[in-house]
Amino acid sequence: MISQTAEYALRAVVCLAQNPDKPYTTAEIARWTKVPEHYLSKVLLALAKHEVVFSKKGLHGGYVLAQDPENLPLLNVINAVDPIKHIKSCPLKLKTHGANLCRLHQRVNESIDMMEDLFRTSTVALILSEPTQSIPLRESITQVRA
Amino acid sequence: MISQTAEYALRAVVCLAQNPDKPYTTAEIARWTKVPEHYLSKVLLALAKHEVVFSKKGLHGGYVLAQDPENLPLLNVINAVDPIKHIKSCPLKLKTHGANLCRLHQRVNESIDMMEDLFRTSTVALILSEPTQSIPLRESITQVRA
DNA sequence: CATGCAAAGGATAAACATATCCTTTTATCT
DNA sequence: AGATAAAAGGATATGTTTATCCTTTGCATG
Structure with a gap:
């Protein structure tokens, strides 16, 4: 549900975070992240x-x-390229609704809030610190044992 | 984060649900829902x-x-017009990742899961049953007191 | 200060989502 | 059967996102 552009931005930032001092050129990041x-x-x-x-x-x-x-x-990364937009007033522009959303739009907006919260509480450091079998952007050599 | 099309579909279904026996023509639904x-x-x-x-x-x-x-x-309404797609394997197509997502894509996918769960557990009946100041699709006469 | 490197920015193209219009099909009612 | 109502479906248009290419600007080094 995030845009391609936001996905690309996240990859780029994760790439840079692997080596916070080294300046990466666009070409280098593109190679690591497989972004055009x-x-x-x-x-x-x-x-x-x-x-x-x-x-x-x-x-x-x-x-x-x-x-x-x-x-x-x-969230900061996502918002920089493709801001998450909440439903703040009735999409049908019903005058009596205004900022008082009906249940439908409350629910839809709730889903947006949840997404935002998740991305707000997920830092780039967290992504890199929790090890799994797969390392972001890396063809790791970890082998799953049979 | 849901598409315009999905939003339209939800409005249409909510419209129909108000009067489950009455057949609504496209023109009628369009009028109620303000969808082209x-x-x-x-x-x-x-x-x-x-x-x-x-x-x-x-x-x-x-x-x-x-x-x-x-x-x-x-969720059923949304999936009918614009299916929610999960991340099932590495978007970079890294061979060693495959179906073992890295933390980044795990997180992104988590956000998708959360959305899906919310929409799965929200029925159309629920949207109509919980009253608020604003009734779906309706210019209600409820007045906020000062 | 001249050269080369790399980002900044503009112009264009391709793909996809959204929107409009028109014809065809199917049902209902005299 | 004929007329009408309404969905089904095809063709086209507009807008937005994604992608490519080329030129300009700014920086570092010799």
């Missing part, structure tokens, strides 16, 4: 504008995380 | 194909709910 390079450049632009990443031009330039992964919720 | 009539006809077609609604052609025809609102989760 030229599209990724737009995504990174948006992340830079929202100060999720910091960019440096020229030789040895590239992108670096602008935030400590501990303090960087996935 | 010709687009709505496609949406209703999909709902009919998935047996969420029953359609009857000709004079006095129209659409009727095919399910008891008590047993009709919003």
Whole structure:
């Protein structure tokens, strides 16, 4: 339910977080994340504008995380490229509803709230710290035993 | 986070549920729900194909709910027009990940699961039974006192 | 300060979602 | 049977998201 663009942004940020000091070029991130390079450049632009990443031009330039992964919720990344929008008033524009949503739109909005909460409480650091069989972006060598 | 089409489908079903025996024509539903009539006809077609609604052609025809609102989760409506898709295997197609999602995609998928659960446990009857200030699709006369 | 590297930004294209219109099919009522 | 009502379905248009390409700007180094 998140957009392709948001998924790309998350991958890029996770990539940068693996090596918080090294500046990664668009081309490098594209290779790691398997995101189309030229599209990724737009995504990174948006992340830079929202100060999720910091960019440096020229030789040895590239992108670096602008935030400590501990303090960087996935929500911030998503909102930078494709803001989660809540239902604030009746989509039918019924005058008597206004900001008092009916049960239908309350429910739909509840689902949006839940998503937002989950992404707000999930930091980039958390994604990297909890080990599983699969390491983000990595063709790991972990082998499942039979 | 649900599509416009899914929102339209939910409105249509809620409309039908208000009067489970009366066949509503596309034009009538469009008027109540404020959904573009010709687009709505496609949406209703999909709902009919998935047996969420029953359609009857000709004079006095129209659409009727095919399910008891008590047993009709919003999820069924949504899935009829715009199926919720889970992440089942690594979007990067990393061979070593396969069906073992990394933490990132586990989280993203978790958010999808949560949404699905909410919509699975919310029936159409529930939407109509819990009264609030705003009645679905209706310009109610309830007035907020100052 | 000239050269090369890399991001910034603009213009365009392709794919998909949303929306409109028109014809065909099927049912109902005289 | 003929007329009418309404869904089914096809063709097309508009808008948004995703993707590609090319030029410009800014930085680092020799």
